[in-house]
Amino acid sequence: MGSLQMAAMQPQPVVLSLLTVGVLSLLSFAVYRLTFHPLAKYPGPVLAKLTSFYKVYHAYIGDMHLDMERCHQQYGPFVRYGPDDLIVNTVEGFHDIYGPGKMTKKGPSYATHGGRGNLIGVQDKKYFARLKRIFSQGFSDSALRDHEPKVQKQINIFCDRMEDEQALEDGSSGWTLAKNMSKWCNYLTTDAVNMVVFSTSWDLLTSPENRGVSECLATAVRIVGISHQTRWLYKFKLGPVLFPHLIGSLLGLKRHTLGILAASNKARQENPDIKDVFAQFINAEDPATGAVLGPDTVRLNSATLIIAGSDTTSSSLAAIFFYLARDPEAYAKVVNEVRSTFPTAASIRAGAELNSCVYLRGAINEALRMSPVVVQPLWREVESPGATIGGEFIPAGMVVGSGIYSLHHDPVVFPDPYRFDIDRWVEGTPEEMKIRQHHFAPFSVGPRQCLAKNFAMMEMLLTMANVVTRMDFKLPEGDAAKVGAGGKDQGWAREREGEFQMKSWFTSHVNGPLITFKKRQLA
Numbered sequence: 001m002g003s004l005q006m007a008a009m010q011p012q013p014v015v016l017s018l019l020t021v022g023v024l025s026l027l028s029f030a031v032y033r034l035t036f037h038p039l040a041k042y043p044g045p046v047l048a049k050l051t052s053f054y055k056v057y058h059a060y061i062g063d064m065h066l067d068m069e070r071c072h073q074q075y076g077p078f079v080r081y082g083p084d085d086l087i088v089n090t091v092e093g094f095h096d097i098y099g100p101g102k103m104t105k106k107g108p109s110y111a112t113h114g115g116r117g118n119l120i121g122v123q124d125k126k127y128f129a130r131l132k133r134i135f136s137q138g139f140s141d142s143a144l145r146d147h148e149p150k151v152q153k154q155i156n157i158f159c160d161r162m163e164d165e166q167a168l169e170d171g172s173s174g175w176t177l178a179k180n181m182s183k184w185c186n187y188l189t190t191d192a193v194n195m196v197v198f199s200t201s202w203d204l205l206t207s208p209e210n211r212g213v214s215e216c217l218a219t220a221v222r223i224v225g226i227s228h229q230t231r232w233l234y235k236f237k238l239g240p241v242l243f244p245h246l247i248g249s250l251l252g253l254k255r256h257t258l259g260i261l262a263a264s265n266k267a268r269q270e271n272p273d274i275k276d277v278f279a280q281f282i283n284a285e286d287p288a289t290g291a292v293l294g295p296d297t298v299r300l301n302s303a304t305l306i307i308a309g310s311d312t313t314s315s316s317l318a319a320i321f322f323y324l325a326r327d328p329e330a331y332a333k334v335v336n337e338v339r340s341t342f343p344t345a346a347s348i349r350a351g352a353e354l355n356s357c358v359y360l361r362g363a364i365n366e367a368l369r370m371s372p373v374v375v376q377p378l379w380r381e382v383e384s385p386g387a388t389i390g391g392e393f394i395p396a397g398m399v400v401g402s403g404i405y406s407l408h409h410d411p412v413v414f415p416d417p418y419r420f421d422i423d424r425w426v427e428g429t430p431e432e433m434k435i436r437q438h439h440f441a442p443f444s445v446g447p448r449q450c451l452a453k454n455f456a457m458m459e460m461l462l463t464m465a466n467v468v469t470r471m472d473f474k475l476p477e478g479d480a481a482k483v484g485a486g487g488k489d490q491g492w493a494r495e496r497e498g499e500f501q502m503k504s505w506f507t508s509h510v511n512g513p514l515i516t517f518k519k520r521q522l523a
Contacts, residue, residue, distance in 0.1 A: 043079065104383060181512065197305050281293060333422065341357055380400055
């Protein structure tokens, strides 16, 4: 009996064989990736060379832009950031990856972005060109002129809320209670983009009922940023398993989106002549082929615009408030320029006069430089037979990308890169300005750059011009002034008090700043 029990306790030969094969396979796999892989010569974190979950982790905690910056400081301009992934931190490499006519295409992770008809996720270049020719009509110069009154209306509501007299502090000499600008800017941009796309909105500026959608939007972007790092999360449907606490927000966003689509359809039945982006997409033809889009493709991309057009512009506006409130000299330049150009808010219009406000544009550009909207690399797959990127030949099938945060903080091009300085965009020789612009890519570059960048710039210019014409703003007293700022207790690269802190959830996610306002008494 004892010998039988001992025999039963011994590992079976089959089990031992399987374990041995498994261990040897893993070792062989690791040796290949570290030694014989086409990217083996490039330095980088060992874990990143072995598994994509290195990227997934940093996307999940939201510090990918800082980790890439750390890697470039440690390893140099070419860093292996995944088994098949290389991040490049040279301006030549950046333009080789994203510029027009390059031998790169959207990487395999873009299959997670909602299907073939999604402009953001489509990988086929010819099909993308067709979609772009149609969708760009919704953001042409003439279309922007049609959109402007809707945007202005939401900005007026936003300004009314900022100078809300019911929020006055006792003994505050007319200054309001502090408001969290990341929240209020998100309410503004979400309502504005909904009105422009669907001619209806969730009324976030005026009613708290639907404000939970802001968190749903942020979570959706976070999930995109995580799934963007590896196609395996999407292919094997691992997202709900690994991140179940995030999935509920997606369901909430779907419910809100279906609601606004229903409201838009109802408005269209009552008034078939409504002019908005949705209507333009439905009626637009490809000028090259005469093709039109199907209703499902129109709905998919219109809904995508809600996410892309709200979360991105709102974080940029919050950054502008953060930096101007901390820089009295820059604030005074912007205020004096705008108020001397536009005597009243009613006189503010998009166009040459607004574009002539060089300090206002400088403030926007500098905020976009320091706090770029997209803070994860936009991965591109190298096409056959390979491509030279930043002077390095990269084999076909490899995935490459650049971090805009690192590009924007090059100390050679932008001395003292972590200091907010609007004069970078106003002063300098033509050659210096050309170099700065070449390194400046808040909306990316090339054929895949943001389709609605002119709309976003118009919205930011109009918003800030209206705000400084109607009111003054400043930081509140005490610890409330620190919201959104870095600090010594916040970890590596987050200790700079003058830098607006971001989480890199595909696009940047921010909190703050807290700002207090005072209505101007105009004659």
